[in-house]
Amino acid sequence: MADLGLDETERTRHIAWDIGIAALGEALSERLNATFIRQTYSRLVIDCNRRPGAPDSIPPVSDGTAIAANAALDAAGAAARADAIHAPYQAVIGEAIERRLAAGQETILIALHSFTPRMRGIDRPWKVGILHDKGDSRFARAMLEYFARDPDLHAGDNEPYSMDIIDYTIPFHAYDRRLPYAEIEIRQDLLADEAGIAEWCDRTEQALISARARYRDL
Template identity: 55%
Template structure:
């Protein structure tokens, strides 16, 4: 599907910013992937980055695209995700903040993001950030209109080492305000496997820097959890499938324990 936009940022051969897999999935889970893609609009070239940098964690949540599709299949849930790189614009940041279009990330200079004027920034918001957030809003509204429950499950991944410090967690559950009971139940469900290193608001604490979950889960009083899986564990299809199974079991257990899972798909688990 072409992604042409009136502002000209996305050309006829650029993909649309939003991907939606298994749109009709009947389960209460709605999966989202803010950083699942690494695409760059043709008009922006390579953002001044080498290919190696464009494949690093600074550009994409490694493994989330495959993990999201595998998990959506197991849960029979929709997976709505972003196609373009977080370095073009970070859809999990307030677009008014400078951090939404970083000029430096984990020591790498992004020269294509330097010195952008208001018009250039607004073009990225209009072409990518706004349609992605609007798609989430519309999907939640459509589910509410037919009386379908929604548990928002946001999928992210994290690098094993940051600033020279190793991160021991294999998976983290992030939460902040609103209906945190589902996230707490996810923590409990994952921790039944004593072999897993499960972080509570690790390796990041959800706070006001996050944009997507606060914007949609808090505003609509939805149960939610933001999941962080260590990238070296989901870098290939085998790891993605294994972690999809783990997350599906935990999510269904958490939904049942919190009373949100009455129409959860069995998923064969």
């Protein structure tokens, strides 16, 4: 794909990937003995947390940066990316869930994301946000309750994004199955180095443990 026509500076800033999340997910997976599934393609190739065919699934522009290779993409090219990248990723998630359910294992679906501290010229005060909407949202609400205890975190309730019409993965896999879930958004400047990742690994682990103990009471 010839780097989509973008130079290294653009390819390594927040428009291309969720900074810090791979390392955080790997650390949490080890701590919790949890399955960790991540996409290795940039979301500029195709965003696997969007419905294929949605206007922002293969964005022609992201935070002011034009992606010429996306703007020039035809329907066949978009379908090829969806078939080669989006569909296998979602299939792996679904298969992992079904294996756990078939084995009678407790299953909670957690989506990890990070967000830029500033978007379209607007500062974002939240250090962490929890996204939730339909389905069994009790676990997500329990996580929000945990983070909200610390006012310094400015914990966002469906901030800086909301799980209504844009998200794909959790609605697709969790809603009909009635799985407990939470989508966690952490500000990228807090995951910029090993110390930050270690701190948020501790904090997120405790939030997950607390929410697990609390959510059935909600």
